[in-house]
Amino acid sequence: MFHSIKSKFLALCLSSLCVLGLAVGAVSLTALTRATSREEVDNMNRTAELYCSELDLKLVQTEDVVSFAATGLVSGASAGTGALWDGERRARFTAGLDRILRDTLLSLPEARAYYTYYAEELTGGAADGVWYVREDEHSPFRQRQWYKASEFLPENGQELTLYTKSAETGHGHWVEPYYSIAQGKMLISYVMPVYRDGTFLGLVGVDLDFGEILRSLERRPVYETGYAFLADGTGKTHYHIDAPQGVPEDHLGAKLVDKDVSHGATSDTDALGRYRIDGTTYDIATCSLRNGLELLVMAPTHEVQAEARAATLQLVAILIFCLLLFAAITLVLTQRLTRHLQALSSAAREIAHGNLDVKIHAESDDEVGKLAGVLQHTVDSLKETLARLHRLTFNDGLTGILNRLGIDRALENWHAQAQGTPAVLISLDLDDFKFVNDLLGHAAGDEALRALARRLHDFFGRTALVARNGGDEFTVLLPATTAAQAERLLSELTQTPQHYLYGGVERSFTLSIGYVSYPDQAESLRDLTRYADAALYATKLKGKNGFSRYTAEQEQVDRAKLSFSLRDISQNLPGAIIVCSVADGKLLYANDEAFRLLDCTDADDFAAYTQKDVVRILYPGDRTETIASVRSQTSKGEARQAYVRCRVRTKEGAVRYVLAFARKRASAYYGEVYYIVMVEEKEPA
Known part of the structure; x- marks a missing residue:
């Protein structure tokens, strides 16, 4: 059936598209369902929180008015003498407090009454107080008959009224919805007892029209047919505009279908409940009010999910398209x-x-x-x-010039075309390169190698082949060059030390060079390389910092002599060897015996203890005298050397006696330095 590439490719693409479409559709629908479910929960909770915050604002305003009046009552009582207040002063205070409460509560449409009851102790035994009531938000407040405050105290012995709980607790309290016979409506009240120094002064309270609050909630839109209502703190009693006295939660035959429609996607406090009432499911969001009641927002589930269904259909249509x-x-x-x-x-x-x-x-x-x-x-x-x-294979990564493989290949190419044309092969390295790495670090050594590579490339020109064999060893081929010409060039190159910049300081080094001429001294690459190497070692045996041309006698040199390096000798001499700068006492070198003398484990430990300052080696009591003695002795005579006995302090705090021999000499690298040998002695008797 699928014999051509076209048919196979077409079948593959179409089947892949179908599978991909189904997979994307399933994933998208799942993600969309979750997202819309969360959005549904958020929308319901936002609606509940919005209505809750608006109602809480009215409750806070009520509490603030009552608290202000209570504060005024305490202040007024504090100003009294004798019977705390006389009737005239109390009347003036009551009138002022009445104006404040009246003006403040006029901006609160649900406010229906406010009252202040004075304790008999405050009035000198006389019954006094105020109680103002209005029918609705458009009516003025009118004074009603008032009662003694003592009638509401627990110790009165009478049946406790709805205000008694506040008097008992000693702080403001919201009273649950109740029906007021005097006002003929459902109210919620905020009542606050007033005390001064433990003495009961009276009560201050405000009544809110509970029916008006329910009506305002009923007018709030919740989707198309949803609505908001209130419930008590347990959620068992519901308050509707048609039943402000409260009805059981199952009065409409409501049955719980799902206590969390998001199935864990939201927190317990944000979860929506789902109920079935008369065959219709409703989603309900709950929010707590500051007076202990619960505000519930309810809407039919199909209205809540209408946007989700529309989005799902739209997604399916887009996928099909x-x-x-x-x-x-x-x-x-x-x-x-x-x-x-x-x-x-x-x-x-x-x-x-x-x-x-x-x-x-x-x-x-x-x-x-x-x-x-x-x-x-x-x-x-x-x-x-x-x-x-x-390039990486045949060039040195540090210097950029040819590496060992590169120079070997270049020499082979040159040798194949040389045909007896004079040339010179040079082998060279940096003198005492190990000291540069040991004293200044490998970064300084790398900079010295880069500087030398640039110097060789610039000095010998573009026709020369310049390579780094490895370490500090370099090879240079000068094609079409005689031995005499090479000698003049090398003489010029070695007349002055080479320089490199490190740490903002220009430093110098010298070179040891050996060379051999082609074809008069050697013709094969193997011999040329070997003879140039032999000439290099001959230069080192002569004291470094120079150049040598290959001679047959150099092949007989016992290179074992070179195996005794300065490090080998210094580390095995029976004494501590230290090199330091004359100018500032900076330590430049120390052998293992110096580490042992000062109880240090290695060079890093030694550097950390001395902070690279030779003075810190000396015992504090001997420093001034010892330094003065060494400077005095080394400044006299041609030998410029000194002998001194002194004490040193180790890292562990021990004091040791040493005989020190110091010699001052000039160094091409560091200027004037002290070469010091210390031998430990027994403590004098």
């Missing part, structure tokens, strides 16, 4: 792809056979054309990578 569109595009692309696949196949075979010069022409801007462009870019990148690998 995309599948059809992708199928049509696949048909068109299949026609175009098959025209260029053969060309790409031919180019791939050329690349597989190692032909990286192939040119792949992108005849279109579609995926196949882009594939052709990417393949061409890959081939070009591969060519560049191979060239870069070639």
Whole structure:
């Protein structure tokens, strides 16, 4: 059935699109369901929180008014004398307090009454107080008959009224909804007892129209047919505008279907409950008010989920449209792809056979054309990578000049074409390079190597082959150069020390060089390399810092002599060897015996203890005298040396006696330095 590339590709694309569409659709629907479910919960909770905050604002305003009045009552009582207040003063205070309460509560539409009851102790035994009531928000407050405050105290013995709880607790208290016979309506009240120094002064309270609060909630929109209502703190009693006295939560036959419609996607406090009432499911969000009541927002589930259903249908329609569109595009692309696949196949075979010069022409801007462009870019990148690998293989990563492999190949190419033309092969290295690394660190050594590579390249010119064999060893080939010409060049090169900059300080080093001439001294590459190496070691045996031409006698040199380096000798002498700067006492070198003398484990431990200052080695009581003695002795005579007995203090705090021999000499690297040898002695008797 599928014999051609076109049919196979078309079948593959269409089946892949179907599978992809189903997978994307399933994932998208799942994600959309979760997202919309969360959005539904958030919308319901936001609605509940908005209405709750508005109602809480009214409750806070009520509490503030009562608290202000209570504060005024305490202040007024504090100003009294004798019977605390006389009637005239109390009347003036009551009138002022009445104006304040009246003016403040006029801005609170639900306020229906406010009252202040004075304790008999405050009035000198006389019954006094105020109680103002209004019918609705448009009516003025009118005074009603008042009662003694003592009637509401627990110790009165009478049946406790709705205000008694506040008197008992000693702080403000919201009274649960109740029906007031005097006012003929459902109210909620905030009552606050007033005390001064433990003495009961009276009560201050405000009544709010509970029915008006329920009506305002009923007017609030919740989707299309939803509504808001109140419940007590347990949620068992519901308050509706049609039943302000409260009805049981199951009065409509409500049955709990799901206590968390998000199934854990939200916190317990944000979870929506789902109930079934008369065959219709409702989602309910709950929010707590500051007076202990609960505000509930309820809407039919199909209204809450209407946006989710619309989004789901829209997503399904988009997926179907995309599948059809992708199928049509696949048909068109299949026609175009098959025209260029053969060309790409031919180019791939050329690349597989190692032909990286192939040119792949992108005849279109579609995926196949882009594939052709990417393949061409890959081939070009591969060519560049191979060239870069070639450079990394034959060039030194630190200096950029040829490495050992590079110079070997370059010498082979030169030797194949030399045909007896005079040339000189040079082998050289940095003198005492190990001291640069040991004293200044490998970063300084690297900078010295880079500086030398630049110097050799600039000095010998572009025709010379300059390479770093490894470490501090370099090789230079001077083609078309005689031995006499090379000697003049090397004489000029070694007349002055080489320089490099490290740590903002210019430092110097010298070179040891050996060279051999072609073809009069050697013809093969093996002999040229060996003879140049022998000449280099001959220079080192003569004291370094110079150059030597190969002679046959140099082959007989016992190189074992060079195995005794300064480090070998210094580490095995029976004494502590220390080198320091004359100018500032900075420590430049110390051997293992010096570490042992001061109870240090290694060079880092030694440097940390001495802070690279030679003075810190000396016992504090001997420092001034010892330094003065050494400076005095080394400033006299040609020997410029000193003998001194002194004490040193170790890292562990021990004091040891030493005989020190110091000699002052000039160093090409560090100026004047002290070479010091210390031998431990027994403590004097």
